[in-house]
Amino acid sequence: MNQVDLKTLAVELQSLGVRTVDERPREEVRSGGAGPSDAGFLWIDDTPLTVPVNGDYVGRSPYELVMHSSGRFGELTRNGEEVGRVRIHPRPKIYDLETEDGVPYWKIGLMHLDSLASTVMQHCVYWGTHEQCHFCAIGTTLLNGRTIAVKTPERLAEVAAAAKRLDGAKDVTLTTGSPNRVDRGADYMTRVAAAIREAADLPVQVQIEPPDDLGWFGRMKDAGVEALGLHLEVWDEEVLARVAPGKHAQGRDYYLTAWERAVDVFGPGQVSTYFILGLGEDKQSVLDGCRAAIDRGVYPFVVPLRPAPGAITQTATPPSVEYVREVYEAVAPLLADAKLMSQNARAGCVRCQACSALSTFEQAFGNERNNDPEPTPLVGPAAA
Numbered sequence: 373m374n375q376v377d378l379k380t381l382a383v384e385l386q387s388l389g390v391r392t393v394d395e396r397p398r399e400e401v402r403s404g405g406a407g408p409s410d411a412g413f414l415w416i417d418d419t420p421l422t423v424p425v426n427g428d429y430v431g432r433s434p435y436e437l438v439m440h441s442s443g444r445f446g447e448l449t450r451n452g453e454e455v456g457r458v459r460i461h462p463r464p465k466i467y468d469l470e471t472e473d474g475v476p477y478w479k480i481g482l483m484h485l486d487s488l489a490s491t492v493m494q495h496c497v498y499w500g501t502h503e504q505c506h507f508c509a510i511g512t513t514l515l516n517g518r519t520i521a522v523k524t525p526e527r528l529a530e531v532a533a534a535a536k537r538l539d540g541a542k543d544v545t546l547t548t549g550s551p552n553r554v555d556r557g558a559d560y561m562t563r564v565a566a567a568i569r570e571a572a573d574l575p576v577q578v579q580i581e582p583p584d585d586l587g588w589f590g591r592m593k594d595a596g597v598e599a600l601g602l603h604l605e606v607w608d609e610e611v612l613a614r615v616a617p618g619k620h621a622q623g624r625d626y627y628l629t630a631w632e633r634a635v636d637v638f639g640p641g642q643v644s645t646y647f648i649l650g651l652g653e654d655k656q657s658v659l660d661g662c663r664a665a666i667d668r669g670v671y672p673f674v675v676p677l678r679p680a681p682g683a684i685t686q687t688a689t690p691p692s693v694e695y696v697r698e699v700y701e702a703v704a705p706l707l708a709d710a711k712l713m714s715q716n717a718r719a720g721c722v723r724c725q726a727c728s729a730l731s732t733f734e735q736a737f738g739n740e741r742n743n744d745p746e747p748t749p750l751v752g753p754a755a756a
């Protein structure tokens with residue numbers, strides 16, 4: 373890359389997004405879904421990144437990506453000045469397949485680099501109510517016909533086996549809306565994970581709200597789940613009450629209890645929480661939350677807000693690049709001190725890391741992770 377260090381580039385691209393004329397099939401850009409979304413996948417040198425490509429704010433980004441006709445590479449510019457060549461993740465082979473009854477595989481699961489990801493149940497008890505999480509766009513994907521309402525264990529197992537065989541999937545990341553206020557989907561997610569393990573023998577991360585019975589964690593582990601996401605999203609309780617009222621009603625203290633029980637079952641570094649930057653919190657509260665997580669063996673997956681179309685925050689402004697960078701610079705040494713490095717995660721968002729630039733800051737503290745199957749050195753201007 374020309375005179376732009378990787379950390380700056382990663383933070384700026386993830387916070388500001390990139391403008392692109394995207395002529396690829398629509399399934400290759402993740403739109404909607406639970407939690408942060410609406411991103412494309414790039415490789416910069418040997419670092420994978422998901423980069424926002426939709427949303428009002430992306431139109432104001434100084435970054436532009438001009439795709440090569442091959443679809444494998446693109447020229448990245450910043451304010452019209454050349455930055456260098458980036459590699460576009462190849463179109464997954466499973467996107468050309470469908471089930472016997474005609475459901476395209478891409479409506480069941482999407483490849484996030486080398487991880488198969490799926491929102492198992494599109495329904496969430498909070499969606500469309502005063503308890504809806506402001507940053508979430510789960511209700512939009514079903515409306516625009518990009519997915520199906522519920523993925524069965526059998527269909528997900530079929531797609532996972534194909535993803536492993538054809539696209540080299542290394543793990544499966546399963547998220548969901550909360551279908552009820554009791555087990556929060558734990559029973560169904562456990563059955564899905566068991567089917568995937570049996571058919572594809574891939575490590576599975578499940579992301580749910582904490583169920584009422586924390587004994588579900590042991591049953592999940594017995595079914596083959598290897599990592600768990602319990603996403604509080606915001607540490608500051610006032611901000612949490614405003615932007616994620618449903619989660620606030622469950623209570624931050626319940627999340628702390630659930631984190632501890634989950635780490636007892638899955639081990640340190642295999643349990644994670646998202647913290648989203650740019651929802652009105654201050655930096656100190658983020659660091660307090662990260663410390664609370666790290667002290668309990670939970671990896672804090674810190675990401676900038678992506679104001680996704682369909683979310684309440686869709687017209688919000690993402691956090692400043694300086695703020696995101698300051699947080700990453702403060703959190704990376706805390707992770708290193710606790711030996712909670714992303715390279716040790718067995719499955720899920722922490723293993724992938726493409727949605728957060730935190731791992732590029734971890735590298736300063738000994739994280740040597742590189743999951744690019746075909747590293748391609750990128751050196752300055754590239755041939756057309």
Ligand code: SF4
Pocket residue numbers: 406407496497498499504505508509510548549550581618
């Ligand atoms: S709990 Fe919040 S983030 Fe998760 S699906 Fe429901 S509304 Fe979206």
